[in-house]
Amino acid sequence: xxxxxxAGVLASSAAHSANGQGSFPGFxxxxxxxxxxxxxxxYYLFASLRRDRFAADTPVAHIRSAAQGYVHLEGEAGPxxxxxxxxxxxxxxxxxxxxxxxxxxxxxxxxKEWRVVDRATSVTPFSLRDRDGECLVGPVGANVTPTSHxxxxxxxxxxxxxxxxxxxxxxxxxxxxxTERLIGPGAHLTVLGELRSRSVVASLEQEVGKVVVGWKHxxxxxxxxxxxxxxGQLNAxxxxxxxxxxxxxxxASLASTEARESVVGQTTHGEPFLIAPLDGxxxxxxxxxxxxxxxxxxxxxxxxxxxxxxxxLLR
Numbered sequence: 484x485x486x487x488x489x490a491g492v493l494a495s496s497a498a499h500s501a502n503g504q505g506s507f508p509g510f511x512x513x514x515x516x517x518x519x520x521x522x523x524x525x526y527y528l529f530a531s532l533r534r535d536r537f538a539a540d541t542p543v544a545h546i547r548s549a550a551q552g553y554v555h556l557e558g559e560a561g562p563x564x565x566x567x568x569x570x571x572x573x574x575x576x577x578x579x580x581x582x583x584x585x586x587x588x589x590x591x592x593x594x595k596e597w598r599v600v601d602r603a604t605s606v607t608p609f610s611l612r613d614r615d616g617e618c619l620v621g622p623v624g625a626n627v628t629p630t631s632h633x634x635x636x637x638x639x640x641x642x643x644x645x646x647x648x649x650x651x652x653x654x655x656x657x658x659x660x661x662t663e664r665l666i667g668p669g670a671h672l673t674v675l676g677e678l679r680s681r682s683v684v685a686s687l688e689q690e691v692g693k694v695v696v697g698w699k700h701x702x703x704x705x706x707x708x709x710x711x712x713x714x715g716q717l718n719a720x721x722x723x724x725x726x727x728x729x730x731x732x733x734x735a736s737l738a739s740t741e742a743r744e745s746v747v748g749q750t751t752h753g754e755p756f757l758i759a760p761l762d763g764x765x766x767x768x769x770x771x772x773x774x775x776x777x778x779x780x781x782x783x784x785x786x787x788x789x790x791x792x793x794x795x796l797l798r
Contacts, residue, residue: 510791510792510794510795511791511792511795513791514788514791514792514795517784517787517791518784518788520780520784521781521784521785521788524777524778524780524781525777525781527773528774528777531770531771531773531774531777532770532774533755534626534755534757535770535771535774537553537675537754537755538675538755538757538763538766538767538770539767541553541554541555541675542555543555543556543557544556545613545614545615546611546613546615546616546618546745547615547616548615548616549678549745550678551678551679551680551745552677552678553677553678553750553752553754554674554676554677554678554747555673555674555763556611556618556673556674556675556678557671557672557674557762558611558612558613558617558674559611559612559613559670559671560578560579560609560610560611560620560667560668560669560670560671560672561578561610561612561617561668561669562578562609562610562668563578563607563608563609563619564608564610564619567668568580568605568607570663572584572641572643572661572663573633573642573644573645573663573665574643574644574645575631575645575665575667576667576668577665577666578609578610578666578667578668579605579609579622579627579629579665579666579758580605580663580664580665580666581602581603581604581605581629581663581664582601582602582603582661583599583601583661584599584600584601584602584640584641584659584660585597585598585599585600585660585661585662586598586600586658586659587658587659587660597660600640604622605622606621606622606623607622608620608621608622608746609622611674611747618678618744618745618746619744620672620674620676620746620747620748620758621746621747621748621749622758623748623749624748624756625749625756625757625758626755626756626757626758627666627758627759628759628760628761629664629665629666629760630665630666630670630760631663631664631667632662632663632664633645633651633661633662633664633665634651634660634661634662634663635651635660635661636651636652636653636654636657636661637657637661638657638658638659639659640659642659642661645663666758666760670760671760672758672760673757673758673759673760673761673762673763674747674757674758675754675755675757676747676748676750676756676757676758677747677749677750677751677754677756678745678746679746679747679748680744680745680746690733691729691730694729694732695725695726695729698725698729705717705725708728709721709722709724709725709728711724
């Protein structure tokens with residue numbers, strides 16, 4: 484939740500105050516609500532300051548020359564290695580998506596509320612490219628700022644498309660609300676996270692097996708190289724020599740071609756993991772603004788907590 488969400492706490496608290504009708508339980512409940520809102524505002528204040536510090540103090544690195552560890556990268560978002568993806572609800576092209584589907588449910592007191600019936604977030608790594616190189620970004624656990632955030636309404640559990648802007652509003656016959664957040668392909672992103680390198684080979688043993696199968700296609704060459712007792716077939720010891728030679732070839736191939744890829748993902752020591760369609764300076768400016776709003780909200784909520792507690796003691 485952002486500082487805008489703190490305003491929601493205030494509105495909700497005001498409603499509870501009205502219901503309390505000036506009684507001791509009403510003011511006591513109000514004091515507890517304000518105190519909870521203040522605690523969240525203070526937490527958000529320090530979280531924003533921490534993100535600001537890491538964004539400002541971590542220099543931008545080039546992907547090709549970036550050292551493993553905590554990095555600050557900037558580049559253009561691209562599709563996953565498996566190919567382009569589309570958003571589940573709208574069908575829009577994207578590199579990352581997050582959606583929520585809510586149903587307008589009737590309550591016992593003739594009121595209705597929106598209840599979440601389905602939600603999901605993309606976990607597929609997407610590519611990030613700068614002028615020097617390319618890496619993957621694994622979005623699991625990231626604090627993601629989307630390039631688009633759409634909300635619309637309908638009558639089916641899955642919409643299948645995003646209607647025109649004029650047809651996205653709510654009407655009494657709409658039972659479903661859809662919320663979708665996306666990062667579009669080609670977006671300029673700032674990513675702060677932990678850079679790791681991994682082998683592009685899923686299994687070394689699989690690659691060894693492929694080499695051995697290839698050698699089997701030329702039985703004469705295979706026997707000439709590994710049939711030490713010259714009996715026209717390979718025994719168990721000679722097959723071990725075949726596998727050892729294949730393993731040595733695979734390992735040498737990996738070392739010579741540097742068949743590895745870099746992935747930026749969730750940090751192991753608690754540093755912020757951020758993905759945002761902003762450059763470094765704008766990201767720092769945003770976090771400073773969020774910190775100021777959180778500070779103001781925490782002060783206001785502290786005063787309101789003290790006022791509500793005083794009123795409760797006077798009752």
